[in-house]
Amino acid sequence: MTANHASAEQEVIFSAGKGLGDALIQRDSISSAEMAGINYAINFAEFPLTTGLWQWWAQGSYSHLRLNYRGERQEQNVFELKPVLRWYPRPRAEGFFGEAGVGAAYLSEKNFGDIELTTHGNFALHFGAGYRLQGGSVASVRYSHFSNAYTNTPNPGFDFASLNWHFNF
Numbered sequence: 001m002t003a004n005h006a007s008a009e010q011e012v013i014f015s016a017g018k019g020l021g022d023a024l025i026q027r028d029s030i031s032s033a034e035m036a037g038i039n040y041a042i043n044f045a046e047f048p049l050t051t052g053l054w055q056w057w058a059q060g061s062y063s064h065l066r067l068n069y070r071g072e073r074q075e076q077n078v079f080e081l082k083p084v085l086r087w088y089p090r091p092r093a094e095g096f097f098g099e100a101g102v103g104a105a106y107l108s109e110k111n112f113g114d115i116e117l118t119t120h121g122n123f124a125l126h127f128g129a130g131y132r133l134q135g136g137s138v139a140s141v142r143y144s145h146f147s148n149a150y151t152n153t154p155n156p157g158f159d160f161a162s163l164n165w166h167f168n169f
Contacts, residue, residue, distance in 0.1 A: 008042065008044075009042070009043040009168060009169075010040070010041065010042045010043070010168070010169050011039070011040070011041045011042075011043075011057075011138070011166045011167065011168050012038065012039070012040055012166070012167045012169075013037075013038070013039035013040075013041065013061075013140075013164050013165070013166045013167075014037070014038055014164065014165050014167075015035065015036065015037035015038070015039065015063065015142070015162040015163070015164045016035065016036055016037075016162060016163055017034075017035040017037075017142075017160050017161050017162030017163060018031065018033065018034060018035065018160060018161060018162075019031050019032065019033030019034075019035065019065065019067065019113075019158065019159070019160045020143075020158075020159040020160055020161055030065075030067060030112060030113045030114070030115060030158050030159075030160070032067060032068065032113075033065050033066065033067040033076075033112070033113065033160065034065065034066055034067070035063055035064070035065045035160050035162060036063070036064055037061060037062060037063035037064065037078075037162070038061070038062055039059055039060065039061040039062075039164075040059070040060050040061075041057045041058065041059040041060075041084065041166075042057065042058050043055050043056070043057050044056055044057070044058055048091050051087075051089075052087055052088050052089040052090060052091065053087070053088040053090065053091055053092060053093055054085065054086070054087050055086040055087075055088075055093065056083060056084070056085060056086075057083070057084040057085075057086060057099075057101075058083055058084075059080070059081070059082055059083070059084050059101060059103075060079075060080065061078070061079070061080040061081075061082075062077070062078070062079055062080075063077070063078040063080075064076070064077055064078075065077075065078065065112070065160070067112065067113050069112075069113045069114075074109070074111075074113065075108075075109070076107060076108060076109050076112045077107070077108040077109075078105055078106070078107050078108075078124075078146065079105065079106045080103060080104070080105045080124045081103050081104055081105075082101045082102060082103020082104065082124055082126075083101065083103060084099055084100070084101035084126075085099060085100055085101070086098070086099040087099065088132075093132060094132050094134075095131065095132060096129070096130070096131050097129070097130055097131070097132065098127075098128070098129050099126075099127070099128045099129070099130070099140075100125075100126065100127050100128075101124070101125070101126045102123065102124070102125050103123070103124050104121065104122075104123065104124060105121070105122045105123065105124035105146050106120055106121055106122075107120055107121075107122055107146060108120070112158065115156045115157075115158050116154075116156065117147075117148070117157075117158075118148060118152040118153065118154060118155070119148045119151070119152050121148070122146045122147055122148050122149075122157075123146070123147060123148065123149045124144070124145075124146055125144070125146075126142050126143060126144040126145070127142070127143050128140050128141060128142035128164075129141055130164070130166075136168040137166060137167060137168065138164075138165070138166035138168065139163075139164070139165055139166075140163075140164045140166065141161065141162070141163055141164070142161065142162045142164060143159065143160075143161055144159065144160055144161075144162065145157060145158075145159045146158055146159075
């Protein structure tokens with residue numbers, strides 16, 4: 001297996017989403033939270049295989065969450081840095097894809113809604129799926145999770161889902 005160096009394709013990704021309830025990983029709900037974010041990503045390696053095209057991206061993100069909690073407005077700023085693995089089932093970057101990313105995050109507030117985090121530094125995890133249009137733009141959906149991965153207790157974490165629009169250049 002040999003890696004092709006990507007053509008330094010870059011993306012700016014605009015995101016909008018909502019906090020999630022306690023049905024998945026997190027312990028308490030932040031389902032009334034709203035999120036807006038911006039991401040920058042660069043494709044640094046590609047692996048065209050018989051199973052499709054695999055790409056490695058480096059991604060930096062900023063997300064702003066807000067929530068009305070017990071009559072008070074709360075805000076949360078999230079800064080992330082992570083590698084992202086994207087897979088296209090075709091030998092080219094076109095059509096549907098899936099992706100996953102795991103990295104580090106800094107959360108500005110330890111308390112957000114009913115969730116009391118133990119650390120500002122957390123792990124960031126996301127799973128996504130999207131579609132690359134013929135012009136190169138991409139639409140995707142993402143599930144994101146933040147927690148300390150049991151490096152400290154308790155480990156309540158929080159989740160949100162987002163719709164994303166990627167501008168490639």
